[in-house]
Amino acid sequence: MKKLLFIGDVVGKTGCRFLAAHLHDLKARLGADIVVVNGENSENGNGVSRSSADSIIKAGADVMTSGNHAFRYKDELSVYDEDYIIRPANYPEGGAPGKGVCLLDMGPYSVAVVNLMGTVCLEPLDNPFTVIDALLEGIGTPNIFVDFHAEATSEKKAMGHYLTGRVTGVFGTHTHVQTADEMILGGHTAYITDAGMTGPELSCLGAEIGPVLENFRFRTPARFKTATTPCFLCGVCVEFDEKSGKSHKIDRVIIR
Ligand SMILES: [Fe+2]
Numbered sequence: 001m002k003k004l005l006f007i008g009d010v011v012g013k014t015g016c017r018f019l020a021a022h023l024h025d026l027k028a029r030l031g032a033d034i035v036v037v038n039g040e041n042s043e044n045g046n047g048v049s050r051s052s053a054d055s056i057i058k059a060g061a062d063v064m065t066s067g068n069h070a071f072r073y074k075d076e077l078s079v080y081d082e083d084y085i086i087r088p089a090n091y092p093e094g095g096a097p098g099k100g101v102c103l104l105d106m107g108p109y110s111v112a113v114v115n116l117m118g119t120v121c122l123e124p125l126d127n128p129f130t131v132i133d134a135l136l137e138g139i140g141t142p143n144i145f146v147d148f149h150a151e152a153t154s155e156k157k158a159m160g161h162y163l164t165g166r167v168t169g170v171f172g173t174h175t176h177v178q179t180a181d182e183m184i185l186g187g188h189t190a191y192i193t194d195a196g197m198t199g200p201e202l203s204c205l206g207a208e209i210g211p212v213l214e215n216f217r218f219r220t221p222a223r224f225k226t227a228t229t230p231c232f233l234c235g236v237c238v239e240f241d242e243k244s245g246k247s248h249k250i251d252r253v254i255i256r
């Protein structure tokens with residue numbers, strides 16, 4: 001039996017620092033073998049840079065996933081040349097940097113991490129449901145974990161049901177609020193609609209409340225800044241059988 005710890009969207013430098021301060025101890029306490037972290041908000045609250053991705057990997061992540069903010073910093077796109085940093089697999093082929101799958105060689109077994117993005121209320125990428133079908137045909141391990149970065153709970157639930165029995169885990173990200181619906185689908189697939197976020201807790205999804213309120217009240221443009229309130233870390237820990245790729249247990253994790 002092995003354990004994988006998945007951590008939801010890390011927001012800003014303050015979120016990166018909180019991750020670095022807690023991940024080592026958390027990994028030891030849970031007995032996690034593998035750590036996957038979503039870092040799409042790690043640079044300046046939105047986007048990914050070389051230094052923000054490095055800080056997540058140095059903190060102890062084996063793989064960093066991303067999402068709709070993956071390509072926000074044009075000068076930092078070479079970070080996606082790294083094997084262990086991925087972006088949604090359903091970007092149209094031919095132009096987007098990087099790749100959407102990372103294969104981790106763990107010696108006696110291997111683990112694939114797939115990043116996908118929903119298309120409801122997000123950019124019109126290729127259909128994640130057909131893209132994952134094609135991808136799964138080429139993955140040579142039963143241990144497959146999917147970070148499904150999506151806005152709509154319906155799309156995330158649907159993906160969980162679609163991949164039941166076909167992957168080890170489906171974890172929703174992007175909405176930054178941890179849901180309480182963790183379960184093992186079909187006795188095989190660990191699922192949660194959203195793993196939550198890692199960053200300032202008293203905030204609007206990690207951003208300072210004032211400018212967000214101004215934007216909602218008056219519809220005037222406002223510059224969002226990462227909040228400076230104390231951080232929390234949200235994620236899930238999954239216990240799985242590395243020979244069959246079946247999950248046995250999923251637990252929510254919150255560190256304050
Ligand atoms: Fe995010």
Ligand SMILES: [Fe+2]
Nearest residue numbers: 067068069174
């Ligand atoms: Fe996102």
